[in-house]
Amino acid sequence: MAETIVDNARAEQSQPALKVGGFELASRLVVGTGKYVSYAEMAECLDASGTDCVTVAVRRERLLNTAGENILDHLDLARYTLLPNTAGCFSADDAVRVARLGRELLRDLGNKGSEWVKLEVLGDQKTLLPDPVGTIEATQRLVDDGFTVLVYSSDDPIVAKKLKDLGAASVMPAGSPIGSGQGILNTNSLRICLEYLKDGDPEYPVIVDAGVGTASDVATAMELGVDGVLLNTAIAHATDPLTMALAMRSACAAGRYAFLAGRIPRKRYATASSPESGRIHESF
Amino acid sequence: MSHNETQTERSMIIFVNGQETQVSSGHTAHDLLLDLGFEKRPVAVEVNKEVIPRALLPDRLLREHDQIEVVTLVGGG
Numbered sequence: 001m002a003e004t005i006v007d008n009a010r011a012e013q014s015q016p017a018l019k020v021g022g023f024e025l026a027s028r029l030v031v032g033t034g035k036y037v038s039y040a041e042m043a044e045c046l047d048a049s050g051t052d053c054v055t056v057a058v059r060r061e062r063l064l065n066t067a068g069e070n071i072l073d074h075l076d077l078a079r080y081t082l083l084p085n086t087a088g089c090f091s092a093d094d095a096v097r098v099a100r101l102g103r104e105l106l107r108d109l110g111n112k113g114s115e116w117v118k119l120e121v122l123g124d125q126k127t128l129l130p131d132p133v134g135t136i137e138a139t140q141r142l143v144d145d146g147f148t149v150l151v152y153s154s155d156d157p158i159v160a161k162k163l164k165d166l167g168a169a170s171v172m173p174a175g176s177p178i179g180s181g182q183g184i185l186n187t188n189s190l191r192i193c194l195e196y197l198k199d200g201d202p203e204y205p206v207i208v209d210a211g212v213g214t215a216s217d218v219a220t221a222m223e224l225g226v227d228g229v230l231l232n233t234a235i236a237h238a239t240d241p242l243t244m245a246l247a248m249r250s251a252c253a254a255g256r257y258a259f260l261a262g263r264i265p266r267k268r269y270a271t272a273s274s275p276e277s278g279r280i281h282e283s284f
Numbered sequence: 285m286s287h288n289e290t291q292t293e294r295s296m297i298i299f300v301n302g303q304e305t306q307v308s309s310g311h312t313a314h315d316l317l318l319d320l321g322f323e324k325r326p327v328a329v330e331v332n333k334e335v336i337p338r339a340l341l342p343d344r345l346l347r348e349h350d351q352i353e354v355v356t357l358v359g360g361g
């Protein structure tokens with residue numbers, strides 16, 4: 001048993017950890033590049049997190065004052081696979097346009113991330129929860145257009161299954177609303193998502209996207225058996241982002257090992273860890 | 285603004301990132317990037333909601349009231 005676990009741990013270190021479509025990543029953490037106080041801090045945190053895949057957004061170039069730095073000046077494209085998102089899109093039409101612009105940008109950069117997209121079609125500004133109808137439509141169109149689609153979804157198992165059936169390379173259920181820091185609010189739904197998405201297809205990658213507040217949230221998600229976690233604000237807005245990046249890296253590894261190891265069942269009453277026999281006050 | 289002197293007599297209105305912009309008729313999408321000083325920047329260009337691959341920008345003649353988006357990558361989650 002112990003040897004199996006150690007073998008699993010070794011296998012974890014020697015193989016690509018996370019496989020999504022044709023993409024292979026060494027780390028199970030995908031880290032966002034938004035909200036850092038500086039590009040220098042962002043670069044340090046990405047390094048500390050151990051990630052080799054970072055998300056980026058597509059936005060209008062400033063027509064004036066264009067002398068400012070570009071994020072690409074601070075991202076080693078040989079090290080990181082970029083995952084362009086469609087954040088801020090509230091319709092399938094907009095999301096498809098942004099995905100295609102992202103693909104063109106990354107093709108021009110020669111980054112292999114050009115062929116995939118983190119699809120977000122949002123329902124409203126207040127919750128930033130996904131619009132399931134628009135998400136389904138955009139998934140279909142982008143899959144047809146040849147994209148490897150990683151799709152941000154709610155934790156609804158029925159929607160998750162539909163997205164997989166449409167050809168999404170990974171379904172990424174939200175733990176809780178984007179940037180809310182509430183962690184994994186519905187572990188039961190997430191378990192059902194995992195059961196449905198991995199039914200007969202245990203390698204199908206499921207990534208928790210959004211809601212992480214601190215390291216234990218990452219560990220909780222990984223212990224449930226998700227394949228990876230995507231987070232941004234929890235590092236970028238921590239009091240000490242660099243130390244939090246290290247915490248997330250450790251939590252991801254701890255959660256993964258705990259999942260592989262298999263936790264003990266929960267029991268209502270105590271079970272002594274020390275022997276029952278041989279106690280000094282025992283009578284004969 | 286155009287590189288073709290014979291076509292600089294007339295100008296037209298286009299919209300770049302939502303801003304009304306005047307350029308010479310005969311301008312291409314590539315000419316526009318040169319005007320903006322973006323030729324070496326990491327940008328992608330969309331004309332009337334259609335992405336134009338970078339290599340094809342010199343072939344894409346702009347027309348009156350074209351809606352152009354010039355985008356880049358920024359930090360995001």
